[in-house]
Amino acid sequence: MTDTKPIRRVAIIGTGVIGASWTALFLAKGLQVVATDIAPNAEASLRKFVETAWPALTRLGLSPGASQSNLKFTPALAQAVSGVDLVQENGPERIDFKQKLYGQLDGLLPSDVIIASSSSGLRMSDIQLGAASHPERCVIGHPFNPPHVIPLVEIVGGSKTSEDTIRRAEEFYTSIGKKTVRLKKELPGHVANRLQAALAREVYYLVAEDVLSAADVDTALSWGPGLRWGVMGNMMLNHLGGGPGGIEHFFEQFASPMTASWKALGSPVLTPEVQKKLVDSVHTEVGSRTIEELEAERDEVLFGLIELRTKRAETVAPRKVAARAG
């Protein structure tokens, strides 16, 4: 392990939904944050977001030194990135915009400062072409929304990203409590969005085909397989689904029926009529409940589940991750 400077000060570029959520998380983890955005009212919106998120972050656990007062804001890019140890970039998803931005950042930053992009739709191999001098310090660090709540960060390098950058990005995110995964190939949607798309396709199909209502398909997911996916991943659940014979026995039993079942899955087309059917069915499910009430319901259980999972992980492997990252 090389002896790199610890990351204490982070620049946030772009303070829309994702950038604001990263800001709140970094502050809660005791970091110094300098945010920049050229939108009018960006600073006020950002500070409001952080204030609103703070009770949730407090519940999930503040680090020593965590404070909203560690947030600085400037509309000037050069000032924002001066003296930072890492940049988390959340700009618009346009390749020309990003390449130009990475060129500017490459000129402003010392070569050992990581530039991490929250991009979900662009490839780092294309983005880093803009950073001609030091493309090797550019990497995708894609959060699952919202980053201040959901632990997952997907890390993917472009063709010019160095192993050292990937390792340091993993260590940084892990040190602030994120769960990182490393993708060895650049794919549209990375991984988590693809898993969501695969599931949503069948969900929409079943409601569109009048097999069941939105309320019932939500019950089927969240009181059926979804309960387990909140606890463990598909591969490990398959291992346990094989009984004492584990994953080998699982495939012996299920590889063939599973393959057959894939042929029967649906391919819905989201015509305006299909969308209307889905929307109407959701409104029946929602009834008189407001968005705020439903968000509160979601977050209360979500935070409880994250606490359960974190407590269990600490019981099983006390401080393992912290020790490795420290």
Place this chain on the structure above:
Amino acid sequence: MTDTKPIRRVAIIGTGVIGASWTALFLAKGLQVVATDIAPNAEASLRKFVETAWPALTRLGLSPGASQSNLKFTPALAQAVSGVDLVQENGPERIDFKQKLYGQLDGLLPSDVIIASSSSGLRMSDIQLGAASHPERCVIGHPFNPPHVIPLVEIVGGSKTSEDTIRRAEEFYTSIGKKTVRLKKELPGHVANRLQAALAREVYYLVAEDVLSAADVDTALSWGPGLRWGVMGNMMLNHLGGGPGGIEHFFEQFASPMTASWKALGSPVLTPEVQKKLVDSVHTEVGSRTIEELEAERDEVLFGLIELRTKRAETVAPRKVAARAG
């Protein structure tokens, strides 16, 4: 609502994995259970299963009168179903076997006794052809494994199933704490197994294509979208994903990119080589942990999550379901 006899005594036909788990659940809910199976040692295996499951059931909540001593066992079908209010059938998934069995049951049981099948692979329209006198009381009541832990029950009628049977089955399962969904069409795999298959297809593809390891795809699911699916269903999450504009705004933003992303999803072929790659990657993830340790980890978080969800539901809508079913 018609004035039907409450269900106090249930026959379990077939005491394999699913039948044994149903038995444990029904006992925990204070019901009398008579189980039957012609396999040697079936009774001893069943009683052992119930005993092993009892601490979990106690944690999830025993009903008044719940006792393992309310279990009777007989290898004789006619004796098993004598005087019962409902039959839960878990026989082999062979249509000839089931049709013959339903013929026998139809002759043995009064016409108002529901015959519910746990079948995942057969259609009730085919099964109920065997019950020539009263096919209308036959229905699929498909649990998500294991039924004594996971709340979901999928209810589907065949072409001859009556609305009254479906309503009574829903009321019965709901009264013992299950979450029921009603399918208006007979489809292979019902709903939950299809959702699992849709997700697993992409998971296997990503590992098979060396995008990431089994450990990482499990992290991506269970610390990303899976966390939410343990809390709420896809449709409601989409509604909240649309912000203040709800599900309408969600589709305005995402219908088009979602449709594009479906084209990029994978279609893996589970050749022996691909299966070996998946198996090897799972073993790397598992390391030295035993099946028992992993099961304990899964169940501890799973029970905690079910408690969280149940508590939240009771806060929001106190005793609504119980009042309706009572």
